[in-house]
Amino acid sequence: MECRLEENVGARQTLVDVDRLMERYQQADPEAPAALIGSLSPGLLRFFRSQVVSREQADDLLQETWMRIHRVRHTYRPGEPVMPWIYAIARRVRIDGYRKTRRITAHEVAMETLPEPPVEEQRDMLPSFDTLVGALPDAQREVLTMLKVGGLSLQEVACATSSSVGAVKQKAHRAYERLRQLLQAGAEEDRREGAQ
Amino acid sequence: MNCRHIDKMLAEGSLASPFSTEVEDHMRGCARCRALVTALATSALADQPSPAMLRHIESRIVADYHPVRPIGPRLHFFSVLIAIFVCLAGFGVYLRGAFAIRVMSPLQAAVILGALAVCTGLLASSLTQQMVPGRRHWIPPRLLPLGIMFALAVVIAALFDFRQEQHFLERDWACLRNGIPLGAIAAVLFWLVLRRGAILSPAMTGAATGLLAGLVGTSALEIHCPNLHAGHILVSHLGVAVLGTTVGFFIGMAAACEINPPCP
Numbered sequence: 319m320e321c322r323l324e325e326n327v328g329a330r331q332t333l334v335d336v337d338r339l340m341e342r343y344q345q346a347d348p349e350a351p352a353a354l355i356g357s358l359s360p361g362l363l364r365f366f367r368s369q370v371v372s373r374e375q376a377d378d379l380l381q382e383t384w385m386r387i388h389r390v391r392h393t394y395r396p397g398e399p400v401m402p403w404i405y406a407i408a409r410r411v412r413i414d415g416y417r418k419t420r421r422i423t424a425h426e427v428a429m430e431t432l433p434e435p436p437v438e439e440q441r442d443m444l445p446s447f448d449t450l451v452g453a454l455p456d457a458q459r460e461v462l463t464m465l466k467v468g469g470l471s472l473q474e475v476a477c478a479t480s481s482s483v484g485a486v487k488q489k490a491h492r493a494y495e496r497l498r499q500l501l502q503a504g505a506e507e508d509r510r511e512g513a514q
Numbered sequence: 515m516n517c518r519h520i521d522k523m524l525a526e527g528s529l530a531s532p533f534s535t536e537v538e539d540h541m542r543g544c545a546r547c548r549a550l551v552t553a554l555a556t557s558a559l560a561d562q563p564s565p566a567m568l569r570h571i572e573s574r575i576v577a578d579y580h581p582v583r584p585i586g587p588r589l590h591f592f593s594v595l596i597a598i599f600v601c602l603a604g605f606g607v608y609l610r611g612a613f614a615i616r617v618m619s620p621l622q623a624a625v626i627l628g629a630l631a632v633c634t635g636l637l638a639s640s641l642t643q644q645m646v647p648g649r650r651h652w653i654p655p656r657l658l659p660l661g662i663m664f665a666l667a668v669v670i671a672a673l674f675d676f677r678q679e680q681h682f683l684e685r686d687w688a689c690l691r692n693g694i695p696l697g698a699i700a701a702v703l704f705w706l707v708l709r710r711g712a713i714l715s716p717a718m719t720g721a722a723t724g725l726l727a728g729l730v731g732t733s734a735l736e737i738h739c740p741n742l743h744a745g746h747i748l749v750s751h752l753g754v755a756v757l758g759t760t761v762g763f764f765i766g767m768a769a770a771c772e773i774n775p776p777c778p
Contacts, residue, residue, distance in 0.1 A: 395646065
């Protein structure tokens with residue numbers, strides 16, 4: 319079975335470089351901001367996008383996250399993993415962003431079925447990651463996105479979300495189980511439509 | 515190999531292709547896991563930040579770019595918080611006298627002062643963790659202040675007697691009047707220490723700081739006040755801590771609104 323899950327393994331290997339970049343960023347190395355922003359922004363943008371916000375909102379949240387990272391960059395302790403530090407800030411920016419736009423309650427409602435996939439997705443009958451996690455409750459979506467998109471370990475997700483490893487594992491398991499149900503329901507529906 | 519093992523491997527990031535024989539065997543027979551793994555594998559980057567936006571972020575950062583000294587070790591801040599706590603509580607006792615120690619039984623003194631010491635240690639530890647984003651918390655910071663107030667209330671109710679007393683309000687007010695200024699001074703000093711860190715959740719940190727400051731007043735009163743009625747201790751000694759938590763929470767809320775206007 320050909321699969322691209324090894325992307326996450328690769329992502330973890332680059333984290334060591336990000337830790338070093340962060341140290342250089344604290345020392346005001348002129349190369350560091352561009353390198354750091356370039357390497358972390360795609361993951362952060364996906365993190366915001368997977369929380370079912372529009373592209374414009376996700377861009378705003380990304381900018382705000384970098385401004386906060388810049389303001390509190392002295393609180394990163396060299397030698398410690400940088401990803402929980404970054405994602406804890408991003409998570410807070412997301413929460414504040416929701417409060418600001420008074421849309422938090424709308425996003426807390428767990429969706430019962432997968433959202434209608436866009437036309438291009440219907441072609442290969444496989445929902446995208448964002449569509450898929452969009453069907454999960456907020457806390458499960460956050461954990462799954464950090465694990466799969468951010469490439470964080472269970473321990474790092476626990477740190478970033480101020481929870482225990484056990485709680486993260488439980489949320490991940492529930493998320494996978496929910497996704498299995500949704501995918502199965504979607505497949506059965508497709509079969510029924512095909513038979514008609 | 516079952517679905518739960520697949521979940522575990524997915525969560526740990528250890529499910530990379532080529533899959534092991536066991537994983538292949540399971541997925542061949544389990545359509546649900548096959549669909550899940552395939553769907554998650556499509557997590558290729560769909561949205562990429564635009565180069566213009568990345569340049570914009572970089573230009574904003576470079577506009578105020580200078581070397582910073584990384585924050586000191588956690589133990590350093592923990593020690594400073596404890597030192598402030600001990601000095602101020604000691605100062606309060608020095609001014610008013612340690613009359614309660616003389617009238618309390620050794621058990622009462624040991625348990626109540628031990629409980630206050632443990633609660634102070636937990637709060638100071640939690641606050642130093644909150645200064646740095648992404649730190650592991652053994653007790654969730656939002657539950658800690660409530661848990662500490664509840665635990666102290668239980669300890670006080672278990673150790674001391676509830677009795678009718680005269681001039682209840684006057685005595686309570688006298689203790690509150692002694693405890694609140696100590697708490698207020700402590701809060702200012704704690705804030706001067708904590709502002710070195712990154713306070714991501716001002717309301718939560720405000721409540722914990724207020725409680726720690728309030729416990730300075732509570733501790734001083736526990737050593738000073740010879741009134742051992744449980745009702746009095748709960749209202750006027752622990753009351754200083756409760757008041758500190760409430761004020762700290764609302765100051766934190768106000769600070770959060772200041773940072774992120776408009777606030778709902």
